[in-house]
């Protein structure tokens with residue numbers, strides 16, 4: 029069972045309540061933080077301004093082809109990508125793009141073009157979670173792994189009771205020619221330093237700074253007091269190979285020791301260097317996840333992902349205030365989850381109907397007043413349609 033450390037609550041108005049947001053975000057700031065997340069958000073908004081369906085205080089939905097729009101997003105501006113493209117192998121007629129590719133190779137080439145852009149837009153300590161089918165997961169991991177560093181291959185299984193999945197109950201088991209796909213996959217990557225042997229971004233940063241400072245791994249480990257019980261001097265090499273990450277206190281000591289040499293200056297703050305990954309005894313830490321899928325309701329997206337699962341990802345792999353991107357936002361569930369746990373969110377969706385639904389979800393999730401409300405946009409769209417103009421979205 030998942031026990032999430034932060035929880036979503038609905039206010040009487042139906043908006044997600046975000047308790048003490050400003051206080052929470054204030055904790056993110058430190059004198060060393062050079063990359064201002066609010067200005068990142070503003071820059072992304074400016075870059076995508078011609079395609080905006082809605083923008084709110086904490087989020088943005090744009091409508092269009094996400095590969096094209098992704099190319100407009102500034103480099104190093106996104107902290108976390110949580111995205112759920114058409115699976116291609118499922119061939120669902122009611123999901124735009126699910127039947128778009130004749131052969132697997134074309135789908136994989138398309139995904140690799142995304143991976144190139146994800147590598148570009150992700151910050152040094154950013155992460156990617158990519159939903160996919162069991163059939164495509166292995167090959168996708170290889171394609172995307174050319175640009176990002178694969179860390180986990182998560183199996184999402186659903187403890188669904190009767191009524192969730194009618195087909196499974198009624199199907200002819202004897203007709204199966206392979207195992208019934210009861211699970212989906214979520215591939216987890218971190219930003220990669222492509223010219224670094226182990227591809228760990230933090231590892232490359234640390235190694236470069238240490239070389240510049242002229243401090244050996246052994247000396248640094250000693251200065252930090254991070255000797256392992258068995259493997260003396262292991263902590264720094266573990267960080268440099270990406271096997272492990274330093275704690276906030278350890279990072280502060282690293283900065284102090286390296287900058288004291290006078291050869292290294294302005295090492296980034298913890299939140300700009302170290303990839304967030306917050307697990308505790310209260311949350312599930314294994315790579316097999318059990319979350320019920322979204323129960324059918326009127327207007328449900330055919331591939332809608334559960335908020336509980338998405339919040340688990342966002343809370344584990346981002347800092348409060350970080351910018352989360354979904355290139356295939358569908359119902360906007362990821363945006364609701366991100367904003368609901370004090371992050372900022374950008375959603376891109378091709379299908380105009382689902383772009384509107386994403387926008388509505390974002391507005392509901394963001395208890396601030398939307399700069400442009402969905403209602404205003406719909407009124408403008410209807411007015412344009414009455415004038416015989418091209419639909420606005």
Ligand SMILES: C[S@@+](CC[C@H](N)C(=O)[O-])C[C@H]1O[C@@H](n2cnc3c(N)ncnc32)[C@H](O)[C@@H]1O
Pocket residue numbers: 092093094095112113114115123124125329331332333334355356357358359360361362376377378379382
């Ligand atoms: C698997 S669904 C995502 C569902 C979403 N995770 C949710 O919880 O509702 C994929 C979505 O990608 C959209 N899509 C397909 N091709 C796209 C493209 N080139 N750019 C942006 N969105 C696209 C589809 O319309 C669909 O809504």
